[in-house]
Amino acid sequence: MNGIKIGIGFGHWQYGLPEPEALCTWAERAEAVGLDSIWLSDHIVTRNPNLDIACLFAMIAARTRRVKMGPSVLTLPARHPIQVAKTYATLDYISRGRMIMAVGSGGDLRDLIACGVPVKERGARLEEGIVILRKLWSESHVTHHGRFYSFEDVTIEPKPHDGPLDIWIGGKSDAILKRTARLGDGWFPALTSPEEFKRDMERLIAFGQEYGRTMNPREAGVLLFTYLTDDRERARQVMAPFVRALPMAPEEVEARFVVGTAAQCVEKIRRFVEAGCAKFVLRPSCPPAEVPAQIERYGREILPRFC
Numbered sequence: 001m002n003g004i005k006i007g008i009g010f011g012h013w014q015y016g017l018p019e020p021e022a023l024c025t026w027a028e029r030a031e032a033v034g035l036d037s038i039w040l041s042d043h044i045v046t047r048n049p050n051l052d053i054a055c056l057f058a059m060i061a062a063r064t065r066r067v068k069m070g071p072s073v074l075t076l077p078a079r080h081p082i083q084v085a086k087t088y089a090t091l092d093y094i095s096r097g098r099m100i101m102a103v104g105s106g107g108d109l110r111d112l113i114a115c116g117v118p119v120k121e122r123g124a125r126l127e128e129g130i131v132i133l134r135k136l137w138s139e140s141h142v143t144h145h146g147r148f149y150s151f152e153d154v155t156i157e158p159k160p161h162d163g164p165l166d167i168w169i170g171g172k173s174d175a176i177l178k179r180t181a182r183l184g185d186g187w188f189p190a191l192t193s194p195e196e197f198k199r200d201m202e203r204l205i206a207f208g209q210e211y212g213r214t215m216n217p218r219e220a221g222v223l224l225f226t227y228l229t230d231d232r233e234r235a236r237q238v239m240a241p242f243v244r245a246l247p248m249a250p251e252e253v254e255a256r257f258v259v260g261t262a263a264q265c266v267e268k269i270r271r272f273v274e275a276g277c278a279k280f281v282l283r284p285s286c287p288p289a290e291v292p293a294q295i296e297r298y299g300r301e302i303l304p305r306f307c
Contacts, residue, residue, distance in 0.1 A: 004273060004306040008298065009072050009223055009283035011041020014241035017049045018288040026291055027060040031067040033299025034307065037100070039072035039281045044111040054087050061095035070100035072223055072281060073170035073188060077106055077125035078115040082154060085136040089160050097161030102188045103130065104170035121148070123175060130167055130183050137164035172200050181207035181215060190223035191246065191256045197222060198275035221279030222272060226258040227286050228265055228297045235259050242285045258282065262301035269306065
């Protein structure tokens with residue numbers, strides 16, 4: 001299956017934060033087994049313990065050489081786009097061109113409220129922020145006077161290594177699909193099924209036609225909560241905290257996870273491939289002590305079937 005790319009995601013620390021050295025070791029092993037990218041879940045307000053992902057990306061960049069990196073996804077409306085542009089251009093510089101940007105309007109409203117952002121403005125702020133990021137990553141002496149942000153003669157140097165970072169947009173509502181069709185370089189949903197992915201991709205392509213843009217189905221990826229195990233009862237126990245934390249009925253959440261034996265997980269991913277998906281982020285949903293074994297299994301039992 002040529003062109004399939006599989007990365008790994010970290011976050012939603014239901015079992016507590018791993019030690020810093022463990023995070024570095026996981027990143028190194030992910031790169032060593034051939035995973036394409038590392039994605040970190042962005043949260044500002046603490047529910048479970050969490051870390052600032054820009055700091056983590058800097059640490060990971062120093063310990064890896066090839067693997068790409070990106071947020072999954074950055075709550076852009078909660079931050080000023082000039083600061084975001086500077087931070088991620090810097091990360092792209094120190095990682096030698098390995099950053100990808102993925103943004104969203106804010107899945108947890110507490111992050112927006114804590115930062116003084118009216119919830120009803122989050123969609124419009126996201127759109128204006130995307131425009132600003134692209135300007136600052138491609139031009140110098142940028143002046144912008146918009147609804148939410150206003151500044152004159154701003155230059156960010158160094159700019160990203162290979163031009164403006166690709167900007168992927170997370171989510172799957174009609175509003176998000178239309179926003180992606182107008183402004184996005186890629187689409188990044190989570191908690192979706194193969195059938196939903198296929199349906200929403202068709203809608204995204206149709207919205208793109210309305211806006212005069214051709215949407216490439218290969219520029220879309222899904223985030224999948226994942227746990228490889230041969231013990232079904234153990235799987236239920238380990239996944240329970242993640243299931244409870246998500247805004248869906250347990251049976252709906254479980255239907256959108258990739259959990260089970262290697263053969264079962266391969267079959268679930270294959271269904272996404274048949275639905276047209278070419279990029280995947282597998283998030284190990286287990287206690288930190290089990291993550292290294294999960295990474296090794298991704299490299300040994302998942303990647304050879306697709307890459």
